[in-house]
Amino acid sequence: MTQANIMNLLKRLRREFKLSYIFITHDLALASELADKVLVLYAGKVAEFGSADLIYTEPKHPYTQGLMSSIPTLREDKKLSFIPGEVPSLINPPSGCRFHPRCPYAMDICRREEPPLIALDNGHKVACWLYSK
Numbered sequence: 001m002t003q004a005n006i007m008n009l010l011k012r013l014r015r016e017f018k019l020s021y022i023f024i025t026h027d028l029a030l031a032s033e034l035a036d037k038v039l040v041l042y043a044g045k046v047a048e049f050g051s052a053d054l055i056y057t058e059p060k061h062p063y064t065q066g067l068m069s070s071i072p073t074l075r076e077d078k079k080l081s082f083i084p085g086e087v088p089s090l091i092n093p094p095s096g097c098r099f100h101p102r103c104p105y106a107m108d109i110c111r112r113e114e115p116p117l118i119a120l121d122n123g124h125k126v127a128c129w130l131y132s133k
Ligand code: SF4
Pocket: 061, 062, 063, 097, 098, 099, 100, 101, 103, 104, 105, 106, 107, 110, 115, 127, 128, 129, 130
C-alpha cells in the first residue's frame, strides 16, 4: 500500500512539474511503472540499455533475460526461473564479462575479454559477445 502510494505520488509530481527521474531499483516490475528507458547494470557494468518497452518484451542480455523470467505475473501461468550462482565480489570481479560464471551462454571469449557495448538495429545497446559481428 505504501509502495503504491509512493509510486502514485511520483507519477503525479512528474506530470505536474514535467520532471525526469533516475529511478534506481532491484525491482524491474516496479521500474516498469515509471520508466521510459531502462539501463540494466550487473556488478557495476552496463549490461543493456534501451527503451523500457523493448527491454521488457525483448530483453537481449542473458542477465536481463534471467531477471525478466524470474518476475511472477498474474496474467501468465509461467514457470519462474532463477539465475544460478551469486553476485561476484567487486573487489575481485571475474575476468572478461563479469556475468560469465552465471551465464548459460558463456564462451571462451567471455572469460577473457570484457564485451563492448554493442548497438543493435532497434536502438538498444547490449554488452554481450553474443551480438558481436
Ligand atoms: S558476454 Fe558471454 S558471458 Fe557475458 S552475457 Fe554475453 S554470452 Fe554471457
